[in-house]
Amino acid sequence: MARFRLFLLLLLALPPQPSSLPWPDTKQGTMASLILTALEKATLFLEDRLPTINLDGAVGFQVLEVQLRGVQEKWASDPLLQPLRLRAGRLASTLSALLQKSIFYLKQSDPTYLREFQPSIQPGFWKLPHVWTRTNASLVYPWLDPLDSFSEESSDMCLVQLLGTGTDGSQPCRLSNFCRILMTKTGCSSYSLSHQLLFFLWARMQGCTEGLFLQSQHYMNVFCANMMELNQRVEAIGYSYPTQDLFMENIMFCGLAGFSDFYKLHWLEAILSWQKPQSGCFGKPDAKGKLLEDAPQRQGLLRRVRRREKLFTDGCSCHNTATAVAALGGFLYILADYHSDNGEPHPPTQSPESDYQDNSPMPEVQRTGRPFSLSS
Numbered sequence: 001m002a003r004f005r006l007f008l009l010l011l012l013a014l015p016p017q018p019s020s021l022p023w024p025d026t027k028q029g030t031m032a033s034l035i036l037t038a039l040e041k042a043t044l045f046l047e048d049r050l051p052t053i054n055l056d057g058a059v060g061f062q063v064l065e066v067q068l069r070g071v072q073e074k075w076a077s078d079p080l081l082q083p084l085r086l087r088a089g090r091l092a093s094t095l096s097a098l099l100q101k102s103i104f105y106l107k108q109s110d111p112t113y114l115r116e117f118q119p120s121i122q123p124g125f126w127k128l129p130h131v132w133t134r135t136n137a138s139l140v141y142p143w144l145d146p147l148d149s150f151s152e153e154s155s156d157m158c159l160v161q162l163l164g165t166g167t168d169g170s171q172p173c174r175l176s177n178f179c180r181i182l183m184t185k186t187g188c189s190s191y192s193l194s195h196q197l198l199f200f201l202w203a204r205m206q207g208c209t210e211g212l213f214l215q216s217q218h219y220m221n222v223f224c225a226n227m228m229e230l231n232q233r234v235e236a237i238g239y240s241y242p243t244q245d246l247f248m249e250n251i252m253f254c255g256l257a258g259f260s261d262f263y264k265l266h267w268l269e270a271i272l273s274w275q276k277p278q279s280g281c282f283g284k285p286d287a288k289g290k291l292l293e294d295a296p297q298r299q300g301l302l303r304r305v306r307r308r309e310k311l312f313t314d315g316c317s318c319h320n321t322a323t324a325v326a327a328l329g330g331f332l333y334i335l336a337d338y339h340s341d342n343g344e345p346h347p348p349t350q351s352p353e354s355d356y357q358d359n360s361p362m363p364e365v366q367r368t369g370r371p372f373s374l375s376s
């Protein structure tokens, strides 16, 4: 049976409701309101734990602030959207104040990391996509490099070169050969893959356009095609706990890179369902989903634990919460973006039918016997 995937876009493309409700009262309005509620709750978590939030956590909320400003702007022209717009604006202002304060704490807890990555928590750094594209399944790697994974230290070092925030006084956008090779290596998976994409995403934010960066879009196409494939496999194994983090990171990064097919309605529903109702955070599920997470992690997706992950005793994770809010902010932004021209969704780059259905063959079927498997 052909598996058609419903996108958020499908919902947006539905014919107008017979009653012709103004859109805050329609399904889209309800959805925007649901997402905002989740984000407001997550922001209370940020406020509550502010002195202990690490930089990766702050980055997610910084992205969210930018997304909320973007949404605010898209909703500005429609008087019916004023209540939602006010909510988004209030939340963005709250975040802005909290993030200012968090810099004070980060300076004390990890001054070096802060110096190196401070651009990523500055409001002007992140830019939202204005043109949307989609992943191309034919770019998925036919094999994976069994030695794919590179260390977070290497990845950090290359990002610091890109930002020009090292102590050697070198300019942004300048790269060593080591980083050029590392960041363009084929066959990577998991966090190595998402960090390769992050590298080119930051190059775009930083305004790097020369040399290697002439091919930025090409590399982003390749990496996000593979990140899409990973996310589909995470979904296929039921989003078991430790994979949720990478899954949301992939949506956050590729969504910011302009790949609209990461914004699937059922992925939105899944993410919303993971929020902890008490604290508003995202993290380790409560007892019942316990089986997989204690199993020894052999290879593949689950192999690596993030060095800077911070897990609170109540199961709240800084990194999970950060990727969740930026993924959710992306859903809100695309919802607003597709509605900002008189509710007329403007189709992304490809043929209209491919915007509403994902009828690409299931990659799992095509490529069995890959060097790693998720279900071990």
Ligand SMILES: *[C@@H]1O[C@H](CO)[C@@H](O)[C@H](O)[C@H]1NC(C)=O
Binding pocket: 136, 137, 138, 139, 350
């Ligand atoms: C997808 O990528 C393949 C290989 O690069 C290319 O031939 C094809 O035209 C692409 N498809 C779309 C829809 O862009």
